[in-house]
Amino acid sequence: MPEPDRLYAAISKIVGSRAAAPRLTDGRASLILDVTGLDAKTRDAMAEAAKQALLALPDVTDVRIAMTSEKRERRIIAVGSGKGGVGKSTLAANLAVALHGLGRKVGLVDADIYGPSVPRLMDAEGTRPMAEDQKLLPVETRFGVPILSMGQLVKPGQAIAWRGPMAGNALGQLIDAAWGDTDTLIVDLPPGTGDVQLSMMQKHKPAGAVIVSTPQDLALIDAARAVDLFSQANIPIVGLVENMAGYACPHCGQISDPFGAGGAQAAAAAMDLPFLGRVPLEIAIRQASDAGEPPAATDGFAGDPFRAIAAKVAAWLDRGAA
Numbered sequence: 133m134p135e136p137d138r139l140y141a142a143i144s145k146i147v148g149s150r151a152a153a154p155r156l157t158d159g160r161a162s163l164i165l166d167v168t169g170l171d172a173k174t175r176d177a178m179a180e181a182a183k184q185a186l187l188a189l190p191d192v193t194d195v196r197i198a199m200t201s202e203k204r205e206r207r208i209i210a211v212g213s214g215k216g217g218v219g220k221s222t223l224a225a226n227l228a229v230a231l232h233g234l235g236r237k238v239g240l241v242d243a244d245i246y247g248p249s250v251p252r253l254m255d256a257e258g259t260r261p262m263a264e265d266q267k268l269l270p271v272e273t274r275f276g277v278p279i280l281s282m283g284q285l286v287k288p289g290q291a292i293a294w295r296g297p298m299a300g301n302a303l304g305q306l307i308d309a310a311w312g313d314t315d316t317l318i319v320d321l322p323p324g325t326g327d328v329q330l331s332m333m334q335k336h337k338p339a340g341a342v343i344v345s346t347p348q349d350l351a352l353i354d355a356a357r358a359v360d361l362f363s364q365a366n367i368p369i370v371g372l373v374e375n376m377a378g379y380a381c382p383h384c385g386q387i388s389d390p391f392g393a394g395g396a397q398a399a400a401a402a403m404d405l406p407f408l409g410r411v412p413l414e415i416a417i418r419q420a421s422d423a424g425e426p427p428a429a430t431d432g433f434a435g436d437p438f439r440a441i442a443a444k445v446a447a448w449l450d451r452g453a454a
């Protein structure tokens with residue numbers, strides 16, 4: 133067997149296509165290992181196994197391994213709203229789960245310092261992220277979407293009274309965590325237009341923003357403000373979502389519109405923005421959310437609006453622009 137082939141044969145089962153044949157000079161084998169997308173543990177275990185396999189060859193006395201990693205493009209989609217309580221976190225969690233269902237590698241960041249609700253929505257209440265190499269390790273969930281939340285950085289129930297720099301630093305820790313091969317990061321922003329939003333736009337440059345609103349005029353005026361904030365920072369708006377639109381009475385099935393109907397769609401048209409879809413006010417959505425069971429993770433009809441919105445966001449990401 134020619135020299136390089138013989139060395140590669142010794143490690144092929146360990147490294148697969150992540151390394152070309154090692155070179156051997158004066159007893160020293162040199163190997164270049166592509167560790168793109170591997171976490172630190174897997175990466176180190178692979179390097180150590182390859183090293184031992186090469187050292188087991190009679191003429192190898194030393195092994196040098198250089199690790200390389202392709203910088204993956206990870207795109208951030210920020211989910212924002214003008215005011216609180218409009219269902220932004222519900223949308224963010226279900227969007228992440230539905231995008232995962234479409235085959236993307238999705239992570240979910242809960243940057244809502246005032247009411248971090250992602251751990252509850254994703255059945256991960258009480259979890260705490262570990263850290264490795266000064267980076268937080270996202271917490272896996274049973275929905276295939278790892279999460280990191282401001283709520284995991286403080287004691288449960290503790291009001292987060294962070295101001296500018298502290299909130300900005302915490303956001304940085306969540307976004308620059310060890311996300312591995314995650315290609316899409318959904319970030320649930322606090323409502324309004326404060327420090328976290330500014331830090332998000334200036335430091336972390338989202339690829340786009342999804343704005344959630346309820347159909348009332350007041351919520352829409354606030355949503356327009358959020359749209360303005362992103363537009364001024366040249367962050368493209370992926371589109372507007374109307375949440376709590378139309379209420380289906382669980383007893384008689386009659387549809388009523390407690391907050392009006394179609395307001396967000398009209399507002400999107402007026403602002404010349406795409407309209408991503410409407411999520412009805414549905415008891416099933418609230419119950420499933422409170423139980424840590426995102427509707428988008430189940431086959432039920434309650435997940436349909438989220439899947440339809442996710443398909444539009446995925447198409448937007450695939451186009452690479454609005």
Ligand SMILES: Nc1ncnc2c1ncn2[C@@H]1O[C@H](COP(=O)(O)OP(=O)(O)OP(=O)(O)O)[C@@H](O)[C@H]1O
Pocket residue numbers: 213215216217218219220221222223244247248249322323375376377411412413414415417418419421422
């Ligand atoms: N379409 C819906 N149908 C029924 N309940 C909903 C719907 N969307 C959200 N909710 C419920 O409304 C409440 C607020 O939702 P959520 O926490 O997602 O809002 P938010 O905008 O993120 O609020 P905050 O800004 O305070 O964090 C939750 O109890 C949630 O389950």
